[in-house]
Amino acid sequence: MKTDIEIAQAADIWPIEKIADEIGLNTEEWEPYGRDKAKIKLSDQTKQHDLGKLILVTSINPTPAGEGKSTVTVGLADALASQNHKTMVALREPSLGPVMGLKGGATGGGYSQVVPMADINMHFTGDFHALTSAHNTLAALIDNSIYQGNPLNLDLRRMLWKRALDVNDRALRHVTIGLGGPTSGVPREDGFDITVASELMAILTLSKDLADMKARISRIVVGYNYDKEPVTVADLGFEGAITTLLKDAIKPNLVQTLAHTPALIHGGPFANIAQGTNSILATKSALQLADYVVTEAGFGADLGGEKFLDFKVPLLGKVPDTIVIVATVRALKMHGGEDKKNLTTPNIEALQKGLPNLGRHLNSMKRYGVPVVVAINQFTSDTTEELNLVKEYAASFDVSAYVADVWGQGGDGAQSLATGVVAATDESKDFQPLYQADDEAMTKINNIVHDIYGGRGVELSDKATKQLQTFKKYGWDKLPVIMAKTQYSLSDDAKKIGAPDNFDIHIREFIPKLGAGFLVALTGSVLTMPGLPKHPAALDIDIDNDGHIVGLN
Incomplete structure (x- = not known):
């Protein structure tokens, strides 16, 4: 059986x-990055088209290896395209952290991939490098301002802006900088976040154009002064320089699937520590260029799904026409108590015990008033009895579930799913957001905990309680909460x-x-700089003298 990268390397990639021609772009509307990648220019040309239908793919809570949400997204798009629907995919860019860490790449898998797979998973068009450079340039400029007399009286004990690196490097979570004497800066505590958690990543994915990005960068709060007042990038005067470093990164990237379905891949915030969706520009462009757009939101519906619906939708100006929840037999057996080492062994009892995890996500997504379907991402170890049990369980929620073998068959393995999704997009919807824009932060948080997680309540640390009091003073207390x-x-x-039930979320x-x-809101022990596992994926990646890569998945 071929590996993901072997399948990708054997692909017939169109120029x-x-x-670009397939989706109606003229030569003035895109810039080539080699023969198989391009950036779409920021222009008004595509704004003349009506928006297509939007399909949001999310999932249940995953196993550490993931449940193939991106694979289903690509396979579903290819299936729609094969049924003569003008279709595009809108995905996030992969981060080197998981590529070299535990999960591997994020271009789909098997015969449902976006290509060129190796390029996209590593350096691609340089967007993440630009973000990392811009983030750290701002850090250097801030520290230089402190070194050159600290004219804004920044309190070194209350700095917010860390440094960033797109690698899982636990050793950099907490560092001390400025050591080495008077010529080496001012000593202070600092730390690193992974690039996908950087505010610049969030800004890139939320900006509607260069002017909007510049305005957003100017509003970044880098820390507080000795009077405990916030200091922004605009106060420092660096917004122009930082925006300049991101002038190309803001443009969406155009590639294709193995079946030549056009794909826009842009931005890559994680859903467990950031907003978890691709850029507004990429999603909006795809909606203006295609009749059906399939996009994904990171991790489970409790994370990426909720954030897409409550945070991205108001900015995008478009409600999903259908929500697809990806479930796997193996993950449901894990949620039923089966050991992770035995997930390929049939176990109806564990599956039955784990199904309520799917049920919780079905209820939380249905409450938004958008049609919901389930995609059962099939693995070779799944039995017919297990697959039928998941379908019957979804039906008890009045939700249709479709088995999809997208890894092994590509779009051919998602034909029934595609037909069901098209039918669902024609159903009526009555979108009901989880909260209103002018609700206080704690109202928003409680709604998320009660309606999405199924939790009991929220506990704030003393620090978090004091922060909310400060935020109210500055008028920040009604901002959306990630x-x-x-x-x-x-x-x-x-x-x-x-x-689980009767639990509290601890902020x-x-x-x-x-x-x-x-x-x-940082909950539990979640970290914004992950670490590498005992056996990182990097151990399995190699390249020969001819540039042939192996082990990348």
Whole structure:
């Protein structure tokens, strides 16, 4: 059986100009990045088209290896295209952290991939490098301002802007900088976030154009002065320089699937520590260029799904026409208590015990008033009895479930899913957001905990309580809230699998991100700089003298 990268390397990739032509772009509307990648220029040309239908793919709480949400997204798009629907995919860019860490790449898998797979998973068009450089340039400029007399009286004990790196490097979570004497800066505590958690990543994915991005960057709060007043990038005067470093990164990237379905891949915030969706520009462009757009939101519906619906939808100006929840037999057996080492062994009892995790996500997504379907991502170890049990369970919620073998068959393995999704998009919807824009932060948080997680309540640390009091003083107390939470559980404890109840969410700290326009609530022990596992994927990746890559998945 071929590996993902072997399948990708054998692909017949069309020249990117053919893909651009397929979606109606003229030569002035895109810029080539080699023969198989391009960037779409920021122009008004595509704004003349009506918006297509939007299909949001999310999932249940996953196993550490993931449940193939991106694979289903690509396979579903290819199936729609094969049924003569003008279709595009809108995905996030992969981060080097998981590529070299535990999960591997994020271009789909098997015969449902976006290509060129190796390029997209590593350096691609340089967007993440630009973001990392811009983030750290701002950090250097801030520290230089402190070194050159600290004219804004920044309090070194109350700095918010860390440094960033797109690698899982636990050794950089907490560092001391400025050591080495008077010529080496001012010593202070600092730390690193992974690039996908950077506020600049959030800003890139939320900006509608260069002017909007510049305005958002100017609003970033880098810390507080000795009077405990916020200091912004605009106060420092660096917004022009930082925006300049991102002038190309803001343009969506155009590639294709193995079946030549056009794909826009742009931005890559994680859903467990950021907002978890691709850029507004990419999604909007796809909606203007296609009749059906399939996009995904990171991790489970409790994370990426909720954030897409409550945070991205108001900015996008488009409600999903259908929500697809990806479930796997193996993950449901894990939620039923089966050991992760035995998930390929048939176990109806464990599956039955784990099904309430799917049920919790079905209820939480249905409450938004949008049609919901289930995609059962099929693995070779799944039995007919197990698959039928999941379908019957979904039916008890009046939701149709479709088995999809997208890894092994590509779009051919998602034909029934595609037909069901098209039918669902024609159903009526009555979108009901989880909260209103002018609700206080705690109202928003409580609604998320009660309606999405199924939890009992919220506990704030003393620090978080004091922060909310400060935020109210500055008028930040009604900003949207991005919950930073483990992806493995509906609670903030990764060990509480299944569908736990009577639990509280513990918020230890808030991080104000005024440029992005939200507050991040750090829950439990979630980290914004992950670590590498005992056996990182990097151990299996190699390249020969001819540049042939192996082991990348």
